[in-house]
Amino acid sequence: MKPSPFRYIAPLDLDEALSALAASPDTKVLAGGQSLVPAMNLRLTAPGAIIDINGIPGYDRVTVAGGTATIGMLVRHMDLARPGFDDPLAGALAEISQHVGHLPIRTRGTFVGSLVHADPAAEWCALALATEATVVARSAGGTREIPAAGFFLGPFTTALREDEIVTEVRIPLLGSGTFGFAEIARTAGDFATVAALALVRLDGDAFGEVRIGLAGAESTPSRPSAAETSLAGQRVTTEAIAEAATIAADSLQPIEDAQCSSGYRRHLAKVLVMRALQQAVGRAA
Numbered sequence: 233m234k235p236s237p238f239r240y241i242a243p244l245d246l247d248e249a250l251s252a253l254a255a256s257p258d259t260k261v262l263a264g265g266q267s268l269v270p271a272m273n274l275r276l277t278a279p280g281a282i283i284d285i286n287g288i289p290g291y292d293r294v295t296v297a298g299g300t301a302t303i304g305m306l307v308r309h310m311d312l313a314r315p316g317f318d319d320p321l322a323g324a325l326a327e328i329s330q331h332v333g334h335l336p337i338r339t340r341g342t343f344v345g346s347l348v349h350a351d352p353a354a355e356w357c358a359l360a361l362a363t364e365a366t367v368v369a370r371s372a373g374g375t376r377e378i379p380a381a382g383f384f385l386g387p388f389t390t391a392l393r394e395d396e397i398v399t400e401v402r403i404p405l406l407g408s409g410t411f412g413f414a415e416i417a418r419t420a421g422d423f424a425t426v427a428a429l430a431l432v433r434l435d436g437d438a439f440g441e442v443r444i445g446l447a448g449a450e451s452t453p454s455r456p457s458a459a460e461t462s463l464a465g466q467r468v469t470t471e472a473i474a475e476a477a478t479i480a481a482d483s484l485q486p487i488e489d490a491q492c493s494s495g496y497r498r499h500l501a502k503v504l505v506m507r508a509l510q511q512a513v514g515r516a517a
């Protein structure tokens with residue numbers, strides 16, 4: 233199918249893009265186009281105009297300063313396979329990037345586009361939640377910083393306003409922390425049926441800070457905080473990890489769809505949280 237007719241606007245700087253967005257209601261931003269274009273072709277969305285941000289310079293890299301990695305709006309999934317800085321966060325980005333779509337999608341699709349698209353099964357959304365990332369949104373009226381915890385409002389729904397462009401996402405480095413990631417998908421390159429990211433900081437032989445992000449388990453990316461809390465201060469044992477994974481799974485309201493039942497999703501969440509935690513602890517050893 234072909235999209236319905238639309239006006240194509242290709243600004244060469246951000247201010248021009250923001251003015252065009254403010255001036256034209258019914259307009260969509262085009263980044264990698266890997267979600268927007270299929271949706272337009274299927275006529276799930278029919279914007280009157282699109283603003284192609286790909287010609288705007290200065291947003292195609294990851295920069296690191298003051299303990300934070302900043303991912304610009306034109307950083308592709310593929311760029312994150314080699315993020316180019318030294319921190320466990322770089323390892324998490326590199327590993328997770330391999331699970332996002334297929335090679336052609338990864339070379340074009342953007343990290344920021346994935347967050348704005350807000351598919352509940354998108355791996356980057358779970359990473360943004362677990363890392364407590366900040367989404368930076370610009371409009372003609374100014375800049376907003378939106379914590380990831382308040383960004384994902386529902387399936388394919390975010391706190392972003394229609395006149396805003398996300399220019400970057402800021403992610404705190406993990407420092408002495410480690411990560412573990414586990415995913416089950418129907419086929420390689422498909423969205424996660426369920427994926428779990430565990431971020432762990434050990435305090436001697438006990439868990440210090442633990443954060444867990446889940447994709448695909450619920451109608452938004454989620455963070456099973458009761459499971460995180462259950463581990464804090466506990467000695468690192470297989471039993472403690474298994475108990476936390478059970479708490480995580482029990483706390484969910486898993487979605488049910490043509491792919492699988494909510495019961496199976498709950499089971500996957502338990503197994504994948506356990507694997508992700510084990511991996512994170514193994515990396516710390």
Ligand SMILES: Cc1cc2nc3c(=O)[nH]c(=O)nc-3n(C[C@H](O)[C@H](O)[C@H](O)COP(=O)(O)OP(=O)(O)OC[C@H]3O[C@@H](n4cnc5c(N)ncnc54)[C@H](O)[C@@H]3O)c2cc1C
Nearest residue numbers: 261263264265266267268333341342345346354398422423
């Ligand atoms: C076959 C297939 C398999 C896929 N598998 C996966 C997968 O396994 N995991 C996964 O996470 N994703 C997957 N995707 C989706 C892919 O990751 C997309 O790249 C991503 O969802 C959207 O990024 P994009 O840059 O392509 O955004 P676009 O398609 O250009 O835009 C998506 C949405 O975000 C908005 N938007 C984009 N950038 C901005 C911005 N800077 N400011 C404001 N609004 C913005 C657009 O207006 C649009 O509403 C898959 C896609 C396909 C086609």
